[in-house]
Amino acid sequence: MTVLVTGGAGYIGSHMVWNLVDAGEDVVVIDRLSTGFEWAVPTEARLQVGDINDQPFVERVIAEFGVTEIIHFAGSIVVPESVSDPLGYYLNNTVASRALIESAVRCGVKHFIFSSTAAVYGSPRQMPVQETQPPAPESPYGTSKWMTELMLRDTAAAHPLTFAALRYFNVAGADPKGRTGQSTKGATHLIKVASETALGKRTHMDVYGTDYDTPDGTCVRDYIHVSDLADAHAQALRYLRGGGESLIANCGYGHGYSVLQVLDTVRRVVGKEFDVRFAGRRPGDATSIVADASIARERFGWTPRFDDLDRIVADALSWEENLSRRNAR
Template identity: 55%
Template sequence: MPVLVTGGAGYIGSHVVRQLSEAGYTVVVYDNLSTGFPDALVHGERLVTGDLSDTARLDALFVEYGFSTVLHFAASIIAPESVTAPLKYYGNNTRNTLNLLGACVKHGVERFIFSSTAAVYGIPDSGVAAEESATVPINPYGTSKLMSEWMLRDVCAAHGMRSVALRYFNVAGADPQARMGQRTPEATHLIKVSCQAALGLRDKVCIFGTDYPTPDGTGIRDYIHVEDLASAHLAALSYLEKGGESTRINVGYGSGSSVREVIDMVRRVSGVHFLAEEAPRRPGDPPSLVARADRARTLLGWTPRYDNLETIVADAWRWEKKISGN
């Protein structure tokens, strides 16, 4: 029986789709291609172009394939943008998740894996977030994802579906074979932006905030390689297939790197000393956000393979050079 992956032609989704195909799953991707690319589906997975706001098309898709498992990635993900365009995020993230969950209930889906975010935590007092930490998002992006988690929790309780909500920390890097990676032209991911600056595609990198209460004054994030994040989804799927109960799980490494440390690493890997310019803080950015990620290892049996900033940057750099033609 095929697995449905919404947003499967995007950055994270395409890595998960590839790993699912390599593990022997039949995958159907549903994507509006606003930030996704058909050629990211390297194993010939079936691509259905459509939007989650189109409930009639969504219903027909479920009728055609009879999915019992859904992995849901499709969403808007830029936290600062959500502050200035909140309705876009509540529409694309929360309302469209409601539409998808409605189809899942109607057609008897058994398992659901949700692409959530560490932004649901807001600003933890210690800068470290565990799954039991308070969820106090500071921007509409985090709120839209938390509202989706609440809906998913209640649907599972009412209808017997089981789910895993994976709360991502800062995803970076690319497929080590450079078959896929982050391609969104307006991307705001620090590692991608820094690689573009090293390639001369950007004039500079802005350091948004240098007065945070951190060792070097810049924000600290838990950067996780996209390949490790993708493998956590397969571990979550295996967990549900074995009868695991609904849960929420952080996916990060449990250690952080500052903005300056990331920029220095990109300079070292690329061999290019590009310009980094200090700028005011952005709205919606916490000073520090690092995962407490024990549950992924103990409950899912997840073992990361790429827990190294230099490896993450090197794979991102290889990908950026490929797509830029350098």
């Protein structure tokens, strides 16, 4: 059995590849390296540089390496960017995913795990949000992911393919062993941006919106350590291999932190102040969203190991220091 990881040279995807390699899995990676890095892929995994929208290329890789399962991370992920470039997001996320799913069916792939997002919920009325809540995405990013979930649902009903769509919440942190982390220049993840600012890589950072209906006026999110998210995908893979039925599951810790609370944590962990400026709201940002991850815990036994904001921030800061040393070579 060989697992194909799309986007495996990127932030979350590279953590997934390391998780699989650590477990002794046979892994092949497809990544076009638009935002990923060749060095982030362990040498034990075979990197194939290309686009998942190129079906002859994808089907050649599946056949050549005997791929039986796909874990799909490739795609665009910035909510405000999706608002300004919706067609680009529907191309990179929805159209490309359709091509990948069709290739999987043609080549007899058995299991498909899709890295979805909590953005499919928009601003939920009840929290923690459960998977039964009707999707109401507020950005093309969220809609593009939801459309892929629908394609997987309908494809699984028509073909011998089982899937798991994992709706992850706000991913942060880095590999505790220091092997990979968020490395993209100009990244927009809050903890990444705050870590860069605290270490002097940015002159300042902006907080977008201070008038939300939250205790301190800033958005509230459920921050999940990237290694726990990779574990959730690995557990979902084992669940499907064991005959589990297709499912959709949230991946989050069930409690949220506001933007200002996160910045206070970064200040405490790093031990110094940094320049924070306030700006208006960004389009597409939900007010507050926190996960109910009962399905992931109960159906495939996901047990988070890094549910601690200080630990998430410390790993993110450590990776920023590693990245500075790497870039200085």
